[in-house]
Amino acid sequence: MATKMSAKHHPHDDAPDTAEAFRTLAALPAGQQRDTLREKLVEAWLPMADRLAGRFRSRGESFEDLRQVAALGLVKAVDRYDPALGNAFESYAVPTITGEIKRHFRDHMWTVHVPRRVQDLRNRVRFASQDLSQTISGRRPTVAEIAAQANMSEEDAQAGLEALESFTALSLDAELPGSNDGYSLSDALGAPDGRLDTVVDREAVAPRLAALPERERTILYMRFFDDMTQSRIAEQLGISQMHVSRLINRCCTQVRDQIMSGAA
Numbered sequence: 001m002a003t004k005m006s007a008k009h010h011p012h013d014d015a016p017d018t019a020e021a022f023r024t025l026a027a028l029p030a031g032q033q034r035d036t037l038r039e040k041l042v043e044a045w046l047p048m049a050d051r052l053a054g055r056f057r058s059r060g061e062s063f064e065d066l067r068q069v070a071a072l073g074l075v076k077a078v079d080r081y082d083p084a085l086g087n088a089f090e091s092y093a094v095p096t097i098t099g100e101i102k103r104h105f106r107d108h109m110w111t112v113h114v115p116r117r118v119q120d121l122r123n124r125v126r127f128a129s130q131d132l133s134q135t136i137s138g139r140r141p142t143v144a145e146i147a148a149q150a151n152m153s154e155e156d157a158q159a160g161l162e163a164l165e166s167f168t169a170l171s172l173d174a175e176l177p178g179s180n181d182g183y184s185l186s187d188a189l190g191a192p193d194g195r196l197d198t199v200v201d202r203e204a205v206a207p208r209l210a211a212l213p214e215r216e217r218t219i220l221y222m223r224f225f226d227d228m229t230q231s232r233i234a235e236q237l238g239i240s241q242m243h244v245s246r247l248i249n250r251c252c253t254q255v256r257d258q259i260m261s262g263a264a
Contacts, residue, residue: 073100125160
């Protein structure tokens with residue numbers, strides 16, 4: 001069955017007149033004839049899908065990928081369109097294709113993971129800010145103004161504003177804004193602090209040292225905190241240097257064994 005498709009009676013040059021073809025498609029049973037007509041309809045509307053994809057050229061995605069996404073949206077529109085409802089196919093296809101493209105950006109183009117709810121807030125905040133910029137000059141709209149314009153809470157508006165900065169990620173080598181000395185994001189990152197291990201060791205040793213006899217605690221303090229030699233410790237306590245050495249070794253071994261075994 002031949003179905004004529006012209007390019008008249010539509011507001012866009014790339015919008016063919018396919019009303020009759022869609023009525024025919026709706027009446028055809030599943031089979032080769034229906035599949036062929038469906039393919040012709042998709043082909044007839046591809047120029048419009050390409051035009052819609054072109055609106056998103058400058059958003060970081062290749063045009064060829066955008067064309068494929070728009071084509072997928074077009075196929076969905078052709079399959080779901082019901083001519084019996086009386087609406088022109090174009091009025092149904094345009095939001096379907098545009099929605100498919102926006103969904104692609106939402107799901108695949110965020111370099112920083114943001115929950116879908118926050119992504120939606122981001123879009124509402126962006127549109128509200130654009131609308132307010134037409135009436136407010138000389139300053140940026142406040143969070144309260146954006147919230148009122150977008151009909152949302154100020155908390156949601158703030159979340160949407162923060163998400164505006166999460167669509168892309170900066171390289172760690174990127175120079176920080178306002179920095180003229182090459183200071184980059186990587187320079188602002190923290191690093192493991194080796195002294196944390198010392199803190200852990202001190203906390204583990206403290207109760208074991210406290211349990212030692214007073215003389216042994218004094219000898220260890222003089223040796224490791226006052227940095228006194230064994231000879232000087234022996235002279236100050238009136239004992240031999242060899243005895244000081246034995247006491248230090250015995251105490252260190254005892255504390256180490258207690259820590260390793262987990263004993264109190």
